[in-house]
Amino acid sequence: MNFFDLKGLLQPLGAVKQLGKKPHTINYPYETKRTADRYRGLHYNDLEVCIGCGNCSTICQNAAIDMINIDGITAKNGDSGLRPRVDNGRCCWCALCVEVCPTGSLSLTKDYIYVTPDANAFLWTPGVSNPDAKNNISFTSDTNLSLSMYQRVPMRELDGMERVKSFAEVVLGYSEEEARAEAQRCISCGLCSNVCPDHMHIPEYINAIAQGNDNDALKIIYDNNPFPEMCGKVCTRRCEDVCAIQVRGEAVAIRWLKRYATETAPTAQKIKDIVNPIIAEPNGKTVGIIGAGPAGLTAAYYLALRGFDVTIYEAQSYAGGMTMFGIPKYRFPLDSVKKQVEYMESIGVKIKYNTKVGRDISFEEMHTAYDAIFVGIGFQKAWTLGIENEDIPGCIAAVDYLNIINRGDSFDVGKKVAVIGGGNVAIDGARVSARYGAEVTILYRRRISEMPADWEEIEGAEHEGVHIAIQTIPTRIIKGENGKVSGIEYLKAEMIADENGGRPRPVAIEGSETILECDTVIGAIGQEADYSWLPESFKAKIEIKRGMMIVTNEFNQTGDPKVFAGGDAVNKTADAISAIADGYMAVKGISKFLLGN
Amino acid sequence: MTITENNIKQPIGEYIQNWARKHSLFVLAYGTGCGAIEIPPTMTSRYDAERFGIRGAATPRQADVLLITGYLATKSLKRVIRVYEQMQDPKYVIAFGSCTINGGMYYDSYNTINALDRYIPVDVYINGCMPRPEAVISGFVELQKQIASGNAYNATKYKENLEWYRENQKKIIKNWRMPDYNW
């Protein structure tokens, strides 16, 4: 031992000089140190922005987040009405909940001190427990940092100018890889299922696709929708409007994923193999169905599965109703419905073609012959434009026009076409015409943002060179020298705000008459149902109001308990998925009515 | 003779005793879980808990405050109970973080308890995983408030409800090789 190492013994004493130094102690709680700008403290939730998707609750590995009902917040479309509550006896401040929040409503604040003797007081409802914390937010998510995937896997499409050359399908569909990637974006909240008229099990089949089990996906889809291929291609997809991802990004491509699932089964036999439906023993009950549209076929399919003896009466020579010939081929190939009907027939659905109720068989006859009747007649008659010279050659209703084209018959649209209306049918008419090389103008009363057609359709039309003339009110069709259409006269309109707070009305501007030269005028302002088959004696029970059949309960039962109705003739939304939903609900109703379950 | 502060009436002797207890908290040096990592910063120069009269005590006999710094493995629980019972009255328990409240991130672990107050009485819970030094100090301040108001009597509750606590403890500690109580 070195006793003479004085330096080593005395040098440390230099530390005594620290006596004169000011202590660097933080004088908490009398003074508080600044917390970092991205400190992860207690939660805050913007209750207005939150949609209650529950993704935070799912990601939480500590099961700390519960979704609960909160006073003043009710469920609506795209909002489950639930809000997260954090158990601070579980939370570990990892902020994964913030990272996955699709809306960005959840964030962490700079507050972190919560001290109490009560162990039961650690349930914390962000946003309710700390309403003032909004200004104190620190750890937030923005779209770049969030783990929610806001970018949709782009769908491969034909180029706009390429499309108009043929009726080839515009949308090319996802490859397997793309579908898996797209399916991974889904957070499985189920907000979509809630708004789907048919309540398809969207999270489940998307998850099945994400996990690579396409067969299971198809099976889940067929659970309550026998027309997935059609829905996969042309559905109005209200589901995507409420998708949780859509709040800050692009909605999950639910429709395209469904389409991908159906593409794995290209034939009726394949469908049967995959879906492998369990057909119940015949229960001896018979059901008659009027109309082989989506509603009727859906009802028939599920009734057949439940062991009913089902017969469909169809006035046309083909099944499928409006979906068969009402949709242009570039959106929806013709053989799809045929395949579907083939599949349905293979499980025991009987269809009597060319049999119009009221003409070939009376409704009374049916009423006595069957234990229950489902009416799915749809809208057959197009609304007339109600303007001069509507009946001359060259002026045609869009549904008829599409029907002609899809059957493969020819129709000469000429060089210039005017389409009247703003719905999907109008756009279809326009885009079909564009494929015949015509210069197409759509006349619509309101603004583009108010067009009822899908934005994708509108965009597609614009890409294909269709011109949209907005705020125009047609006044008359001009008869040309050969007795055919030579032009259309319309008035410019201005939007006048509604005094009652409704949406603005277009009001024609006096003297703004304009003439648009055209060879064909396609009217697409809507359709209506034909009730001539319904005998007067039944009209007392089965109420018809403004052209719609009135149903009395959620099972689509009409005033006559034996008669169920669905589809466009019942449903205001008038789209295929609603018709399918009506059919499906009617099946439940009929089962309940006839079997009591 | 009584003295009234913050609407709490106390005999003057008790008031003085509580005042002393409040300002002199000996903390048992027992790092039972993760939270122990924030004890050194709390005790050292930057946060300096000694300002409040909080200082470390090496053995349970000398300690007033037992810090349960987070999760308790069942094996630790046994030692904690032993330590707690060795401490002298009045004694206090401060529980740190989520784990002591409802299991925290180990709620599904087969080896950690979920709710501490089933096994030993807890006076103050501090929120966090883990609580920062500021939060720890807040916890102590809360404890001081309780002591000053004469409300920190959880240790008495433990003695009164010993059977209930024992039952819970023995449910987890299967092999009870401890003296039954060691005041």
Place this chain on the structure above:
Amino acid sequence: MEDLAIKILGAVLTTIMAFTVGMFYGGFVRKLTARVQNRRGPVVYQNFIDLLKLQSKTTNIAHGFMHHMAPIWMIIASLTTLMFLPILNGNLWFPNISFHGDLIFLLYMMVFGSLGMALGAGQTGNPNSAIGVTRGLSQMVGFEIPFVMSLIALMIQYKTTSIQDIMIAQNESGIWNMFSNPFAFLAALFAMFGMFRYSPFDIVGAPAELASGPVSEFGGKYLGTMMTANSIFSFFKLTLYVNLFMAGAGNINDVGIVATLIAIVILLIKTFALYMVPVFYGWVSPRYRTEQAIRYFWAWPSALGLIGIVWALI
């Protein structure tokens, strides 16, 4: 009668002063330690709060008779030693039962407290206590040697064992012993490091090694009593050192209040200054192992002590 009354009063006053000063010194040290550690530290009267708290704790441990006796033993020992120490030189108020303070007697008395502690700690059955006691006794053996040597040097120098006489002699000559016999002083100073148990000689209670050593099983009132005893005892030790090497409180024989107060102030300054030496060194030193500590005392300080004796002889 009057003499006795003054004596009793003086004893009480001495006790109070020793206690207060000892506790405050402890508080000052804590505060200063905190400052050197770059923090604020507790209030200076923190030790009083601690004591009050400890005394208001229940104490339900029973390890045996000696366990109960140890704190009492300690406080009696420190009070007794204090009583035999002249606090102020020749002052009427603080002569105590000094019979002029016999060094050899005090030397015995000083061990007394530690012995009680050792017996008490031994009975607790805590291995940490047992090891702590062993260490404490070893260390005592260590530092007693240089300490005794330096005392012998003083006794040789002044040919008396009376502390009072040594004080008076210093005052008369005007040269403090720390200058007249620096070697003896240094030896005693090193011994003092061991006595105060600051680093590097805090091996007895070394927290990281032995929990708190002998006092492991003492809590509450026992610990409070021990704390009191320690405070008094440290005042005693400081005063003893000041008396021996720094001429006590100075040459003030006046019995007036003012003079007494001045003497007390001088005493406080001297003791505090002296106290700072082990405290300073404690801040910056790691701890020795037991055998290192003993070897340390037996080497340098003992050598210095020897030189001190030789110096005194010359």
Place this chain on the structure above:
Amino acid sequence: MEKETTLYIGPQHPGITGNMMVKLKVTGDTISSASTHVGYLHRAFEKLIERRNWLQSFTILCRFCVPEPDPMELTYARAVEEIEGREVPERAEYIRTIVMELARIQSFMLWYGGQSGSSGLYLVGQWSVGDRNYILDLFEDLTGGRVYHMYIWPGGVRRDLPEGWKDKALKTMDYLEKRLDEYDKLMFDSTIFQKRAQGVGIIPKDKAIEWGVVGAPLRGTGIKHDVRIDEPYCAYDKLNFIVPTQEGGDVWARALVRRQEIRQSISIIRQALDKMPAGEFYNKIPNPMKWSIPAGSAWVKTESVRGEVGFYVESDGSNKPRRVHVKGAAYTHGVTVLEKILVGQNIADVSFILNSLGVCPPEIER
């Protein structure tokens, strides 16, 4: 011959690092045999991870070792990236390097406290643990968390450097360097400390590797082994630094190695801040709930303060790990190595040796 007594150090003991127990058989002051008892902190992490998906696991992993959570995050992230084949942007690699070195420094500061505190020199502990808060402040600004950062995740890091962070970091480094000199004066220049540390807890050089010694204790025996050099990860192959070694294998040598390493870390941070490229910091993972990783396994090592940390990660192709097995340095240091080198030591040195080996009980039992 003195009687042999049994002495329990821990679990409740001020000298123990964390919550473990060392059972000693003592003759006088000398240890004749030692055995480590762990399990007081067993939380069944590896079991819990089987129930959590790949991303959820990352939040729980950092709790493996409380004093130094970041190497755990990094090792896991690297293992997942290796199995999945995920690329990490270069900027993220630099940020990870900085985080790793900051973690190293803060852990060293804690070690300063432990090593000096266990020898009774509380002053250094008070200083270094106090100053450690400045590094934690940096962490807080960067990651949002003070102790558990949960910052490095598969694919990169969670957030980019905040504004002004670089300057703040550099300033803190300057301050630390100044302070380190002061600690040195107290610790390394102190004769008493040298006397305490030299010749204590010797790990023999020829046995060290076979015993499973890694990290600073191994370098303290004169063997140059550092995962950062042997199998470079993050941005270490682009930065200049030396791996200090010392001969002796005792506490003193280990302390000297750490003393040099902390300065190396400061230099690495400065270099990394200087060289850091701009760009992406995060290669985004897919929706965590549906994120599956192809089947496969990886054994990935990272150099932590205590030595190498190894993760064995096995995936069965699902969205949850099949097995994540963590081997921290303390697993061997704290049990077999400690039991060996404690024999013949003075009981006063138990805590001292424990600290110098960097034994971290939560890492042993997980």
Place this chain on the structure above:
Amino acid sequence: MDNLQIENNILETIKTAFKVEGKVVREKRVEITAHKQLISSILLFAKNQHNYIHLNHITCVDWIEDGEFEINYIIWSPTTKNTLIIKTRISRENAQMENIDNIWDQANTYEREMREMYGIEFPGLIGEHEFILEDWDEMPPMRRDFDTLEYATKTFYQRPGREDAKDVREELTKQSGEEIPEFAKKYSREK
């Protein structure tokens, strides 16, 4: 593939010496699959002949579907800085594995842990049976068929107050009347 020369050499040597399967995973990683009876000889061979003197790790993976445990020995050589992973599979029933703590002392710790956590017996292994757990009388907890959540719920108290929690998907189906078929439920959101 020059840069993998060392790895390939080692692989070849062991392959020829023991007739086992193996591959070079990547730089500095060689993986070998061997029968359990070969393990100790391979380890000894690697340790003595190729200076793999550092036992990095022993890990166990429970492949309950196959009824097997996979035990991986990970060893490291300070000369080539290479890691050798030796994998073997043993039956889950009466799981038994050779004790290697005579080759490396620290293997003792790993084996004690595996004995406790997986119930694998190592004949001749010295050391207390309780390593981490205390008074454990259930199935070895790391086995995959041990349900830790169930055990925790049964054993430890769950704090009340959270019963009003709702599952979003369930709540939504309640609102809409959607009926999720049984076979689809496995694809529903994990809870």
